[in-house]
Amino acid sequence: MSVPEQKMDSEFEPKIVGIFCNWCSYTGADLAGTSRIQYPPNIRIVRVMCTGSVDPMYLVRPLLEGADGVLVSGCHPGDCHYGTGNYKARRKIAMVKEVLKQFGIEEDRLWFRFISASEGNKIGETVSDMVKKLKELGPNPLAKKWQT
């Protein structure tokens, strides 16, 4: 990701990988666009059909490779296009957070949110909040190690 990155923490721009489900959150991110909701350009969204298909590797690998945060977003409880994929993701993410702690990665680098197709504003708010939070946390410690 070619977001400008500087040494000073105040200028630090976190890199976020987004993994969004096709039916709700990806559609919500499209709506954010149609509604011209402005949010920080720090996220790159990968579309999957359902958050239920998210493999733990999708969460661990970017954080090991230097992303500062991962945002997984799916349908609201009860709204999953496939029934319960979002619940499966929620369980998996709870587990991955435990694993991440073992690597010394703050669990706040991995977010799971329910965002519907009609919540374009929530996409904007969530990305803004996450950027803010990650700026507080500073760069991913693993990324730093590899860069020095």
Place this chain on the structure above:
Amino acid sequence: MSEKNVLTGAVMVVGGGISGMQSALDLAEAGYKVYLVEQKPAIGGTMAMLDKTFPTNDCAMCTMSPKLVDVGRHLNVDIITNAEVLGVEGEPGNFKARVLKRARYVDEDKCIACGRCAEECPVKVPSEFDGGLGTRKAIYKMYAQATPNAYAIDKTKCLKFKNPKACGKCLKVCEANAINHNMEDEELELEVGSIILSPGFEPIDPTPYGEYGWGIYDNVITSVQFERMLAASGPYQGHVVRPSDHKEPKKIAFIQCVGSRDVHRGKSYCSAVCCMYATKEAIIAKEHVNGLEATIFYMDVRAYGKDFEKYYDRARQQYGVRYVRSMISSVKELQQSKNLLIRYLTPEGEYKEEEFDLLVLSVGLKPSSTAKKLAEAVGVELDEDGFCRCDEFNPCSTTKPGIFAGGAFVAPKDIPETVGDASSAAAQAARVLAEARGTLAQVKEYPPEKDVSGEEPRVGAFICNCGINIGSVVNVPDVVEYAKEIPGVVHAEEFLFTCSQDNIDRIKQRIKEHNLNRVVVASCTPRTHAPLFMASIREAGLNPYLYEQANIREHASWVHQDNPEAATEKAKDLVRMAVEKVKLAKPVHTSTFEINRKALVIGGGPSGMTAALNLAGQGFSVYLVEKEPQLGGNARLLKHTIDGSNPQKLVENLSGQVNEHPLVEVLTGTEIIEVSGYLGNYKTTVKTESETKVLEHGVVIVASGAEEAKPNEYLYGEHDGVLTQRELEARLEDGMLDGVKNVVMIQCVGSRQEGRPYCSRICCTHAIKNALTIKKKNPDVNVFILYRDIRTYGMKEKYYRQARERGVIFIRYELEEKPEVNAVGDTLEVKVNDPVLNRQLVLDADLLVLSTGIVPRKDSEKLSRMYKLPLNADGFYNEAHMKLRPVDFAADGLYLCGLAHSPKLINESLAQANASAIRAVTLLAKDRLESLGIVATVNEKWCKGCGLCVNICPYGARVIDENRNVAVVREVLCQGCGACVAACPSNASQQNGFEKQQILTMIDAAIS
């Protein structure tokens, strides 16, 4: 065959709300050409305006938008917007419809829905879509997901139409040259075999109800306006605020029955949906505003549908919504605070006053303002309330043969009933046109596919400016140069509009020139445009899955308008991610397979027989299995309906027809004992007294019914004077009322309480029907109905009124204070606390009649296990989606209807039966069934046969091959969710188009 007998295999559907959309999709999938005629510039109807839907609080747009896309894209659905039917001539099978298509002044094919025109347009008008809470421009798109996705000009508001020399700002900014103020109205003549009318409804205007202050006081709004206020995409972005000062309310009130159940000023009927939508709005509002108090002022809470009572319980118990039974006397605005002082009369006869800071009026439903004109143009009759007159036992059929009606055009109803009726109307039309099925439906033809296996990836990247939508923020030439440098990209190019026909042709040309074997388009969202580009590269001989789309408009230029540099960098990243992904793409070939075209219908009541006859009428063979020795089910025991039809005759008529129909094999006295196979190829073993045999079939319709509950209280079975409503009905038929002076009926016996928490929907109507019969036979007999809420929803309200007019006495009781029944010799004594008089009444009863409700069949669990059909907590079968798939099971090829779904009246069961038949035909009509492209796959070398994927699959699409001990995918059942991919511990599972390596490569590309 003479020319006159050749049927036209096309149907005109009038009205593009959820009802018309469903009818159109069912018919198009079943092999008919459909013209979907919509009066507004976009389809979607009322459902598109809703924030959430009851009783699941599903987001309305989330569930609806895939259907919008399906309708918009279907090869055999022509959407005709801004249109009105002028007249219809001809006969069933061959109608000619004249349709006026008003000019849109924007070319739908050219418009890219960028919205620049609306930004420039100086004319602001209140938005109808937002209930007037927000504004739109004179050139506008109705809502974000509107289909067709194009702007339209409101001629009455546009300055240029008032003065041709004026304005024209939109023309200047439209890069696509889509706007044309000189466009003219057109008159079309459509040749169709059948017509479905679904113009929907309108909310009742609350203006005549001056006492509620709508239009006078700022903080009084309608439920429709409140719905838009709650919507995240609405004018207030989902913030609940008072219109007067934009402050969050603390106390909000709902007034029910505004315009409904009102003989004098409004509509005499009940609008059927307001109790539940108010409950929903109250719950959602409480979720939006912390600590909000919500109060609903009502007459009866009509939570009569499937899972509604539970929702009502949750609203009270979990969310603390307060329900106050009352009559509203006045609403006054307080000058300083703009709060509202509501004065109301309690059932105990006391006047009370309470202050609220926002008031929502639950306005009822009335026929659409175009209904009358439409009915006249088409030649169908309306009833005295202005709804379409339909035959009770031939649902959806209007007074004119070959023309059917769906949705709220027939009566006020909720979404699931609307969707069910829409399918039912489609089923009726399809039955008329069975011979012509497939004659006008088009099938797309493609050239042979090029084999690219073994080739190095040669990617072509096409970067779109989208006029200035992308190009004004993202530096497109820069992105093109960047793309050229990505390994694997052999050609990169920018386009003004990639989706325009000339550029699509150019992409095909480049594929040939540069021998491309992969394509990336960087433009808008793949959700709407990937199918177009995939089809285009397929036309150039490439497998459509060798394609990837980078969304640099919705996810870059539009959301980072003030940061062109970062937006450009992001666009480059998105292009690189797409290129890396597409390099790993493999051709995907959907599998097709033969299916057995026979259907199995389980249950020989009116539902099962109707479903069987519709299928047979459409040319499909049916096994109709009934476990009793004779057909007819519960209807055999009913003497007449409240509307006066005769269920006995219905049973006689239907059983005569199924017995005679050459395509229906009736198996009575037959039980299902074993099931194997799956969609398309079931083997069901059945047993009669004398033999066991195996039925082979492709689909299953469950119409297995339900039972009358038997009470275990109020001396039932102990005293001769105590009977159920159904027993009373039989007795009334036999005329045995001699010596009976007092009849007491108790409602909700065993229902709406612990043990059986749901409402059985029909008992209030059933009790009133019997009460009216008694009064007709002998007006001197006293009839008392002890009730909790009278739930004569919709058009049944008139019978409630009739009963009161004829002297039936209604006494309300609370669950905590149930009536007490004692035997006094041959008669009975019923004690009940009357809340109006506030004292105990003692009623002498010669007959005590118990309204006992409906319970699921005891054997439904067995059937549920055999076919893997889900049951809900109450023991009724669970449909795939409460709102939009009311008669489908989640797994394809399995359908349900009638009482097996939930308690309902006969005509409602019949509509569902027809609906289940057309849903089945959407599968049976296909030559071969085709799987989705994005299905799961198994690498058998790595599979250990652990079965985790089998357990996690919600569709039964995974099985273990016992011989080889590996998992296999039944591709036709797989819906492509990918849950099995994540579950597989051996990395043996993959999903086409979303292989793990592809996703990981994208992630790597994103952070490198």
